[in-house]
Amino acid sequence: MKPVSIKDIARAARVSHSTVSRALRGSPLVNPKTAARIRRLAQKIGYLPSALGRSLKTRRTLTIGVVVNTIADPVMAELVAGIQEVTNRAGYSILLAESHSDPERELRAARALLEHRVDGVLAAASRVGPDYRPLLEPLGVPIVLINNQHPKPYRHAVSIDSQPAGRAVTEHLISLGHRRIAYIGDRFGYQTDVERFTGYLEALAAHGLQQRPELAVKGDGMIAGGIEAMAALLELRRPPTAVFCYNDLTAIGAMRAIRARGLRVPQDISVAGFDDLFISADTNPPLTTVRQPKAHMGALAAETLLKVLAGQECRLEVRVPGELVIRESTAPPRPETAQGDD
Amino acid sequence: MKPVSIKDIARAARVSHSTVSRALRGSPLVNPKTAARIRRLAQKIGYLPSALGRSLKTRRTLTIGVVVNTIADPVMAELVAGIQEVTNRAGYSILLAESHSDPERELRAARALLEHRVDGVLAAASRVGPDYRPLLEPLGVPIVLINNQHPKPYRHAVSIDSQPAGRAVTEHLISLGHRRIAYIGDRFGYQTDVERFTGYLEALAAHGLQQRPELAVKGDGMIAGGIEAMAALLELRRPPTAVFCYNDLTAIGAMRAIRARGLRVPQDISVAGFDDLFISADTNPPLTTVRQPKAHMGALAAETLLKVLAGQECRLEVRVPGELVIRESTAPPRPETAQGDD
DNA sequence: ATGAAAGCGCTAACAG
DNA sequence: CTGTTAGCGCTTTCAT
Numbered sequence: 001m002k003p004v005s006i007k008d009i010a011r012a013a014r015v016s017h018s019t020v021s022r023a024l025r026g027s028p029l030v031n032p033k034t035a036a037r038i039r040r041l042a043q044k045i046g047y048l049p050s051a052l053g054r055s056l057k058t059r060r061t062l063t064i065g066v067v068v069n070t071i072a073d074p075v076m077a078e079l080v081a082g083i084q085e086v087t088n089r090a091g092y093s094i095l096l097a098e099s100h101s102d103p104e105r106e107l108r109a110a111r112a113l114l115e116h117r118v119d120g121v122l123a124a125a126s127r128v129g130p131d132y133r134p135l136l137e138p139l140g141v142p143i144v145l146i147n148n149q150h151p152k153p154y155r156h157a158v159s160i161d162s163q164p165a166g167r168a169v170t171e172h173l174i175s176l177g178h179r180r181i182a183y184i185g186d187r188f189g190y191q192t193d194v195e196r197f198t199g200y201l202e203a204l205a206a207h208g209l210q211q212r213p214e215l216a217v218k219g220d221g222m223i224a225g226g227i228e229a230m231a232a233l234l235e236l237r238r239p240p241t242a243v244f245c246y247n248d249l250t251a252i253g254a255m256r257a258i259r260a261r262g263l264r265v266p267q268d269i270s271v272a273g274f275d276d277l278f279i280s281a282d283t284n285p286p287l288t289t290v291r292q293p294k295a296h297m298g299a300l301a302a303e304t305l306l307k308v309l310a311g312q313e314c315r316l317e318v319r320v321p322g323e324l325v326i327r328e329s330t331a332p333p334r335p336e337t338a339q340g341d342d
Numbered sequence: 343m344k345p346v347s348i349k350d351i352a353r354a355a356r357v358s359h360s361t362v363s364r365a366l367r368g369s370p371l372v373n374p375k376t377a378a379r380i381r382r383l384a385q386k387i388g389y390l391p392s393a394l395g396r397s398l399k400t401r402r403t404l405t406i407g408v409v410v411n412t413i414a415d416p417v418m419a420e421l422v423a424g425i426q427e428v429t430n431r432a433g434y435s436i437l438l439a440e441s442h443s444d445p446e447r448e449l450r451a452a453r454a455l456l457e458h459r460v461d462g463v464l465a466a467a468s469r470v471g472p473d474y475r476p477l478l479e480p481l482g483v484p485i486v487l488i489n490n491q492h493p494k495p496y497r498h499a500v501s502i503d504s505q506p507a508g509r510a511v512t513e514h515l516i517s518l519g520h521r522r523i524a525y526i527g528d529r530f531g532y533q534t535d536v537e538r539f540t541g542y543l544e545a546l547a548a549h550g551l552q553q554r555p556e557l558a559v560k561g562d563g564m565i566a567g568g569i570e571a572m573a574a575l576l577e578l579r580r581p582p583t584a585v586f587c588y589n590d591l592t593a594i595g596a597m598r599a600i601r602a603r604g605l606r607v608p609q610d611i612s613v614a615g616f617d618d619l620f621i622s623a624d625t626n627p628p629l630t631t632v633r634q635p636k637a638h639m640g641a642l643a644a645e646t647l648l649k650v651l652a653g654q655e656c657r658l659e660v661r662v663p664g665e666l667v668i669r670e671s672t673a674p675p676r677p678e679t680a681q682g683d684d
Numbered sequence: 685a686t687g688a689a690a691g692c693g694c695t696a697a698c699a700g
Numbered sequence: 701c702t703g704t705t706a707g708c709g710c711t712t713t714c715a716t
Contacts, residue, residue, distance in 0.1 A: 003459075016686065031685055048453065048457055050398075053710035066438075096422070096426070111390065115391055137388070278565065279621045283626065349694095396695075398694070398695095399708050400708090698706100699703085
């Protein structure tokens with residue numbers, strides 16, 4: 001089935017296809033009456049302009065590519081919702097691609113986006129930051145990174161300021177009296193993970209606590225990984241009295257593992273996360289975490305990209321602060337477990 | 343900046359652009375040595391074929407349009423993840439559009455997708471089912487509906503079988519001894535809501551319970567709506583002892599509202615949801631709900647669409663069963679509240 | 685105010 | 701095996 005084109009309308013209206021093109025786009029260079037006639041015809045006939053033809057000529061697709069880890073991650077979903085909000089308003093459509101934390105898949109996805117000639121790219125939680133370069137450069141496609149591993153070679157990025165937030169969480173735990181504090185990270189080595197861990201180390205050092213290597217373990221950023229990692233911590237001869245998790249999903253997994261061992265949060269072990277998912281106030285117990293303005297960050301990144309596409313200059317790198325949200329998953333350690341540690 | 347095209351490569355390789363086209367796509371009609379030379383050149387020069395040019399000619403974009411309510415809804419996110427899984431494997435990219443439960447926006451979004459000449463459309467939780475017709479028909483674009491309002495005019499749909507599941511939930515509540523059971527629906531009038539409500543009514547009728555109109559209220563499918571609706575129910579002279587919610591987000595909101603009144607779930611009021619979000623086993627208390635295989639349904643819909651695109655026939659309408667998952671948010675009513683009702 | 689013609693990047697039919 | 705040519709649907713000079 002061949003869709004109707006501008007030519008079909010031209011034939012029906014007994015004008016040239018250029019006139020149809022002009023009429024349909026509201027050019028003033030066409031007789032209002034014929035314009036109206038043409039539009040009526042197009043309407044009746046069910047004409048929908050082809051973005052392919054147009055884009056080939058105009059060199060713009062009004063399309064932007066978004067690559068995320070996985071859209072099933074609620075952090076990514078909210079991010080994308082924020083992106084959609086602003087790109088849609090500006091008439092852009094979104095091509096969505098998933099990397100599944102696999103650099104090879106990520107690059108393949110990016111290549112597909114670029115073959116479709118997206119006008120710009122938004123990449124969240126990328127593991128291959130710099131490797132986009134050779135792909136983007138020849139096409140002159142701008143990119144804005146979100147929570148990227150290494151913003152180095154690029155000009156635009158928006159990220160959560162993980163390090164101070166990670167430090168704040170850890171200090172919160174220390175101030176409750178914890179001494180054996182574990183960190184469950186992410187095995188993919190995201191920049192955000194590195195920063196959160198660094199903040200954790202900073203806090204320990206600042207309070208004269210020694211970092212114990214066996215208390216730094218890795219999950220996968222999802223519930224399953226949190227369960228596993230926490231289970232491992234519980235196997236230790238001296239398990240931690242508090243755990244700071246890379247993100248809320250990990251924390252939720254950790255809490256499950258703790259309960260599965262017949263222990264309670266926070267009475268036996270305190271748990272803190274990072275992200276503040278829409279659900280984190282409703283977990284059992286409500287989760288102490290760091291609020292990350294996900295939708296806002298997505299919107300910010302999208303706005304930045306649109307500005308770049310419009311030829312405007314704009315701030316190169318934005319770091320948005322996280323906010324410690326203390327709920328009920330953290331509490332002072334039990335006296336007996338707290339004693340006897342450094 | 344003009345990207346390099348097949349012609350540029352042709353010039354550099356001193357062959358015609360058709361030869362380049364052939365070489366790059368691995369046609370056997372080209373000398374292996376020149377083919378290799380061309381490919382090397384293309385690689386070095388950073389060539390990426392333009393899907394625009396290709397699609398214009400081939401009439402396929404290898405792109406499918408997905409329209410959802412909002413990607414921030416975890417049900418939709420998982421659905422899309424399932425879709426991605428299968429479409430990606432087949433080399434398709436995804437254009438994502440959000441309707442925000444607004445028919446007008448939904449149609450606008452669909453129009454944008456079709457202008458980009460997506461090969462097919464996947465629409466979840468559509469409110470305008472039949473209205474896609476005039477858009478799709480002239481372009482011959484197939485659609486597969488997911489949990490659609492009215493599958494009537496279309497051939498392909500996959501939906502959760504809400505009615506028996508809704509009945510099962512309600513009967514579970516009845517079997518616990520509840521008599522005043524409320525239903526918090528969705529104000530947008532989705533088909534899934536209608537079916538769940540119907541199942542609820544069926545169960546009441548089957549057990550000789552009278553349906554009380556004041557116990558059927560509406561949220562918005564999100565936490566906020568659940569809070570509001572539950573608050574209204576709690577204002578009643580005789581509040582319900584159990585509440586069946588349209589979905590888990592609504593149920594989570596309802597539980598918040600209940601706690602906000604100083605009451606407890608399930609001791610004072612039982613709450614059940616629908617969907618079984620990734621998080622629903624970790625709420626406080628863990629939520630009784632209906633498992634909806636979201637990713638699987640997305641994958642199923644995508645497979646169906648791909649088959650249609652490949653010209654194969656396939657099953658017209660698939661209904662996947664839900665599975666009642668009993669957790670801790672439902673329990674027998676307190677004796678005093680249970681008494682004195684019909 | 686309108687039409688003719690060129691060209692965006694690609695594929696494919698046809699001719700060598 | 702390779703080149704020539706036409707054309708996909710559109711925008712945009714350049715004439716008229």
